[in-house]
Amino acid sequence: MNTKYLPGILAMAAVVLASNILVQFLFGNWLTWGAFTYPLAFLVTDVMNRVYGVQAARRVVFVGFLVGVGCSLIGTQIMGEFGPLVTLRIAVGSGIAFLTAQLLDVAIFDRLRNGAWWQAPVFSSIIGSSIDTALFFSIAFSGTLTWLEPGNDVSWAGEMVPLLGWGPVAPLWVSLAVADWGVKLAIAMVALIPFRLLTRKFVAQVA
Template sequence: MTRAHLPGILAMAAIVVASNILVQFLFGQWLTWGAFTYPLAFLVTDVMNRVYGAPAARKVVIAGFVTGVICSLIGTQIVGEFGPLVTLRIALGSGLAFLTAQLLDVAIFDRLRQGRWWRAPLVSTLVGSSVDTAIFFTVAFSGALSFIEPANDVSWAGEALPLLGVGPVVPLWVSLAVADWLVKLSLALIALVPFRMIVSWAGTQRSLA
């Protein structure tokens, strides 16, 4: 790790901490405020990958993972109205989803880095975001995985309701996952603008150094 990597590491840590806090606050019926901050982690990873390469991006991912683990450990010690803020399933799902999706993002970006400037960040983020959502919500809330933490009652997440209130009847956690996924996809497109700006600025700074 070099001093040049520090801004990326700090940005990733800040996003992970903010998302762990904001996930406690609802936004509408299907989302939390954390759904709008967490996808920025992919932006940080992609910028680091473009500017410094895949090894640096992986270091930033590991820093984010460690920060997430610390947040989860703290969350297990905070008891809310319905028990600990972070259960074993949520901690496991969060950590597994983050590490898998982010490392996949790094690998895909690195494979596509020679193409059009937008191709690598867009494709890697879309794939990474989809994998992240699928892993987290399945591990954290699917009734099929209740054996992971039998004492944790997640029956509320299995309530059969129309998808996002208008579609076919599915378990509630599926609607939560789809809403989260749609936000990630939207932000993946929007993030192309700051990605282009930050990478251009970084390139200018490096040429002047």
């Protein structure tokens, strides 16, 4: 792999590793600390896409996927209070969500790359983040997919509660998903600042 991609590879690996660690620590009622680091994966992918192109971005995505798989394998061997830190459903949901959302982000960004500088990162991140959230939380916690891992009791995630504590009644996992999605969208907007600064710097270096 081209050594010029190394900063992107290391950044993606760091984001995925940090997110897998921080997801174990709660932030309020609906989030974990990992929710604030994981969206940076979209920033890394978009910067690589802008500077080096589609193939480079995809390579970085696959590296992130492999790091995530490694973290999941390690997590399945670590026992927490209620069983393994990473269950089969969480591992499958995480892997599918990451790979699908990131590759979609790459494709959408490439389609929009000739528009205004902000269009590609905004729309690719919003759509990618939405797909990521929908896939992960439904695969990991939806009661309709219990057959994926019958021995894993996720009934707690199906408890009917007011959405985010004040909205219409919905399964708990829906509140977790909505909160996570909201953070992803907010960070996608904030990430426009470092995206602009980093791409200006690296594009100038490449040129």
